[in-house]
Amino acid sequence: MRKPPPIPIRLIVIGAIAVVMIIVNLPFIWMLVTTFKTEAEVFRIPPSFIPTIFDLRNYERAFQIVALDRYLLNTLFVALSVTALQLVFNSLAAYGLARIPFRGRKIVFAMLIGTLLVPPEVTMVPLYIIVRQMGMFNTYRALIVPFMSSAFGIFLLRQFFMTIPKDLEEAAIMDGAGRMRIFWSIILPLSKPALWTMSLYVFLAMWNEYMWPLVIINDLNKQVIQVGISQFVSGWEVQWTLRMAASTVAVIPIIIFFLFVQKQFVEGISISGMKG
Amino acid sequence: MVVLPSLTTQFIFIYLPLIWAVYISFYNWNMIRPMRYIGLDNYTRMFSNESFWNSMWVTFLYIIGTVPASVLIGLGLALLLNIKWLKGRGIFRTAFYIPVITSMAAAAVIWAWIFEGNYGLMNQLLSAFGIGPIRWLADPNFTLIALMIVGVWKRIGYNMVLFLAGLQNIPSTYYEAAEIDGAKTWTKLIRITVPLLSPTTLFVVILQFIASFRVFVSVSVMTQGGPARSTEVITFYLYENAFRYLRFGYASAIAVVMFILMMVFTVLQFRISKNRVHYG
Numbered sequence: 001m002r003k004p005p006p007i008p009i010r011l012i013v014i015g016a017i018a019v020v021m022i023i024v025n026l027p028f029i030w031m032l033v034t035t036f037k038t039e040a041e042v043f044r045i046p047p048s049f050i051p052t053i054f055d056l057r058n059y060e061r062a063f064q065i066v067a068l069d070r071y072l073l074n075t076l077f078v079a080l081s082v083t084a085l086q087l088v089f090n091s092l093a094a095y096g097l098a099r100i101p102f103r104g105r106k107i108v109f110a111m112l113i114g115t116l117l118v119p120p121e122v123t124m125v126p127l128y129i130i131v132r133q134m135g136m137f138n139t140y141r142a143l144i145v146p147f148m149s150s151a152f153g154i155f156l157l158r159q160f161f162m163t164i165p166k167d168l169e170e171a172a173i174m175d176g177a178g179r180m181r182i183f184w185s186i187i188l189p190l191s192k193p194a195l196w197t198m199s200l201y202v203f204l205a206m207w208n209e210y211m212w213p214l215v216i217i218n219d220l221n222k223q224v225i226q227v228g229i230s231q232f233v234s235g236w237e238v239q240w241t242l243r244m245a246a247s248t249v250a251v252i253p254i255i256i257f258f259l260f261v262q263k264q265f266v267e268g269i270s271i272s273g274m275k276g
Numbered sequence: 277m278v279v280l281p282s283l284t285t286q287f288i289f290i291y292l293p294l295i296w297a298v299y300i301s302f303y304n305w306n307m308i309r310p311m312r313y314i315g316l317d318n319y320t321r322m323f324s325n326e327s328f329w330n331s332m333w334v335t336f337l338y339i340i341g342t343v344p345a346s347v348l349i350g351l352g353l354a355l356l357l358n359i360k361w362l363k364g365r366g367i368f369r370t371a372f373y374i375p376v377i378t379s380m381a382a383a384a385v386i387w388a389w390i391f392e393g394n395y396g397l398m399n400q401l402l403s404a405f406g407i408g409p410i411r412w413l414a415d416p417n418f419t420l421i422a423l424m425i426v427g428v429w430k431r432i433g434y435n436m437v438l439f440l441a442g443l444q445n446i447p448s449t450y451y452e453a454a455e456i457d458g459a460k461t462w463t464k465l466i467r468i469t470v471p472l473l474s475p476t477t478l479f480v481v482i483l484q485f486i487a488s489f490r491v492f493v494s495v496s497v498m499t500q501g502g503p504a505r506s507t508e509v510i511t512f513y514l515y516e517n518a519f520r521y522l523r524f525g526y527a528s529a530i531a532v533v534m535f536i537l538m539m540v541f542t543v544l545q546f547r548i549s550k551n552r553v554h555y556g
Binding site (some may be wrong): 004007010012014016017018020023024025026027028030034042043044045046047050089090092093095096097100103108110111115117118119121123124125126127128129130145146147148149151154178193204207208210211214215226227229230240243244246247250254256258259262265 | 277278279281282285286287288289290291292293294296297300307333353356357359360361362363364370371372373374375377378380381382383384386387389390392394395397398402408429432433457485490492493496497511515518519524527528532533535536538539542545
């Protein structure tokens with residue numbers, strides 16, 4: 001093991017990384033600063049990074065002009081529903097694929113994983129028609145039902161279930177436990193980290209979803225936050241203070257949440273290497 | 277059967293639409309009048325349509341502009357964060373990852389403000405160097421560049437984390453052996469890290485390629501394909517045909533071509549790289 005380089009060089013490297021870090025996050029800093037400026041202050045040259053007003057008036061006005069509270073609740077409802085459903089369906093499917101031998105298991109697994117190769121843009125038009133014909137156009141169900149299970153979640157959970165030693169189950173079978181009982185009292189409690197990681201991914205993906213709600217939801221009362229903040233209400237597009245306030249509402253809760261759970265999150269990518 | 281609910285939903289909401297997309301692409305259909313079979317007309321119309329080729333060209337430029345940049349910057353950051361004596365690695369990693377977890381829609385709204393022509397931050401910063409002002413989102417020469425910057429910014433953290441995972445998999449014995457032979461940092465990088473990282477690199481390139489091919493949200497929020505179709509990428513072209521002009525058959529033909537192209541490119545990249553990738 002060689003000695004690390006002298007301290008000045010180390011400081012230069014760390015300084016360089018820190019500068020890049022600030023540049024990468026500058027848009028968020030700029031967003032926050034803008035929300036604490038007056039409409040006139042925003043159009044001043046040169047721009048200042050120091051806020052001028054220290055209250056939430058831009059946020060209040062943003063909430064008045066666009067129904068942000070409504071969008072937030074809608075999004076929360078949809079994202080939580082999808083996460084709950086995926087926990088149930090994905091873990092069941094993953095258990096079946098990991099532990100229950102049945103004919104055609106490999107084919108079923110391949111078919112499920114194969115869906116990852118199909119980009120949502122390609123199936124969007126027929127999916128739109130199918131969902132419409134099921135009578136779900138403009139409903140929350142349209143945002144929930146098609147996403148009840150995901151190949152990504154099944155894959156992640158299956159990989160985890162397969163690492164659980166079989167001895168535990170064999171002991172339970174000796175004691176007369178059925179499959180469902182093993183699943184419920186042995187597999188699931190042992191898989192909490194994987195279930196948690198999957199839930200984070202699913203929730204985040206649903207929170208950030210834009211394209212599908214854009215096409216399938218017409219009724220603004222049922223719209224989600226990402227489409228809500230990017231819509232063009234007359235006059236809204238030039239009021240950058242308000243648009244930044246709306247973006248802050250959509251972004252900051254997620255960033256704060258992420259800071260708490262980032263460890264599971266980043267490790268999840270290394271496990272699965274999927275889902276961008 | 278426990279797998280059945282998932283299998284059914286995946287079938288109804290992914291495979292059925294995929295098959296149906298191919299089917300509809302042979303029809304003329306706008307949801308109002310009944311479907312009419314027109315054979316390959318949608319395809320022949322598409323291939324003789326300038327707008328289609330424009331969208332292919334714009335998408336191609338976007339891919340060329342984003343894939344190398346986001347992969348190389350991601351690799352560079354990963355190499356920096358992988359330095360052994362570096363402190364605060366976790367903080368840096370988290371900070372670089374923040375753009376990845378934020379929604380593209382919100383990010384695009386923020387970037388639209390940064391790229392604003394008169395008072396946007398980008399032009400203000402550039403004016404310090406005597407450049408500009410550039411009308412980023414109004415001048416067809418610059419709109420795609422603006423979108424590329426957003427696309428690269430959004431993805432470098434993701435690529436970095438994939439590279440970091442790849443770097444962890446390189447056995448440290450290689451480096452120890454090289455150090456005994458007196459190898460310099462640069463030599464180790466070129467002779468050990470780069471070759472042994474090549475499976476990860478291939479993986480990152482393919483994922484980035486697909487992500488760039490699928491760009492939609494930033495276009496939809498920031499430019500709506502304009503001005504003068506300068507940012508009308510293939511996904512936005514598909515979206516407009518389907519949901520603005522209600523040409524479902526034509527839009528499905530675009531979707532089918534998109535799908536085939538993505539498959540072909542993925543397979544090609546695997547093939548081409550097969551001989552060059554070293555599995556340590």
